[in-house]
Amino acid sequence: xxxxxxxxxxxxxxxxxxxxxxxxxxxxxxxxxxxxxxxxxxxxxxxxxxxxxxxxxxxxxxxxxxxxxxxxxxxxxxxxxxxxxxxxxxxxxxxxxxxxxxxxxxxxxxxxxxxxxxxxxxxxxxxxxxxxxxxxxxxxxxxxxxxxxxxxxxxxxxxxxxxxxxxxxxxxxxxxxxxxxxxxxxxxxxxxxxxxxxxxxxxxxxxxx
Numbered sequence: 478x479x480x481x482x483x484x485x486x487x488x489x490x491x492x493x494x495x496x497x498x499x500x501x502x503x504x505x506x507x508x509x510x511x512x513x514x515x516x517x518x519x520x521x522x523x524x525x526x527x528x529x530x531x532x533x534x535x536x537x538x539x540x541x542x543x544x545x546x547x548x549x550x551x552x553x554x555x556x557x558x559x560x561x562x563x564x565x566x567x568x569x570x571x572x573x574x575x576x577x578x579x580x581x582x583x584x585x586x587x588x589x590x591x592x593x594x595x596x597x598x599x600x601x602x603x604x605x606x607x608x609x610x611x612x613x614x615x616x617x618x619x620x621x622x623x624x625x626x627x628x629x630x631x632x633x634x635x636x637x638x639x640x641x642x643x644x645x646x647x648x649x650x651x652x653x654x655x656x657x658x659x660x661x662x663x664x665x666x667x668x669x670x671x672x673x674x675x676x677x678x679x680x681x682x683x684x685x686x
Contacts, residue, residue, distance in 0.1 A: 481581035484609050486570045488588045489522075493566040495601065496559070504559050509594040509666045517552040518594050519562050524551050525584065526572035527565070579625065582616045586626070589613050590664045593657070597668060603657060610656035611644045617663040618646040626664055631684040635677045637663070650677030 496504075496519065504516040513521070528536075528551070540546040557565070575583050589605055590613075596603040605613070616622055618637065623629040634649040639656045652659075654673035661669035667685050670678070 481585050481609075481612060482571070482573055484606065485581065485585050485588055488585070488592065488609070489566055489570040492522075492588065492592050492595070493563050493570070495596065496563050496566065499559065499599070501559065503599055506598055509597055509661070509668055510591065512549070513552055513594075515595045515599070516555075516559065516562065518591050519566065520555040520557075521548060521552045522588060522591050523562070523565050523569060524548070525574040525576065525587070526569035576625065579621065582612050583625065585609060586613045586616050586660075589660060590666075593661050593666065593669075597661070597666075605657045605660060607642050607656075610639065610642045610660070613660050614639065614644050614646070614656060614663070617660065622663075628663060628665075631665075631681070632663070635681055638675075650680060651675040652677045652681050 499515075504519075505514050507513075508515050508518045510518050510521070533547075536547045536550065537544070540550060555562075572584075573581070575581055589609060593603040614637075617626060617628060618632060632647065634647075636645065636647040636649050636651045637659060638645040638651055638653045639659055640653055641655045644656065652662075652673055653675045654662075658669035658672035662673060662681070662685070665685055667682070670682055670685070673681075
């Protein structure tokens, strides 16, 4: 696989192109990220590339070290226009930011999942490339994902298999499906569960709902 930042930049630009075509009301539609509109998710995607370390630490202090609160404040209080947000997405496409303790697989996963958060409720296609899918899936079933993506306890004693790329992980009753709905479901997006199957699906669903 090429430098993962190549795929991150490509996905950011691809999302920017799609966002450019949205009607104003579509920016205000609820996303799959609970409590956030489509525009809020776009702001969140920009958070890593745009907010420096000192600014982030200041936000943490002002919000009592509550990282989830900081995320919400940044996402929901931004006042930029859709055109400005699209321009910012393109301007930051080549950012090599990654959160502490992670590598490039984290921003690749972030742009992949949050693109789905925006596009799926709007009825727009959300495709994940065959090169990116295994990298994202590997992160989501890793120990690191328990901390950064909220998967702790949800994947235990289950096997996950993609039907469109060569990828599988885990032992136990199987949950199968295309990589894209697998990725979204592993991140807790229950809207994608209908596209999965397997003897482990009911157990997995019960852990997400």
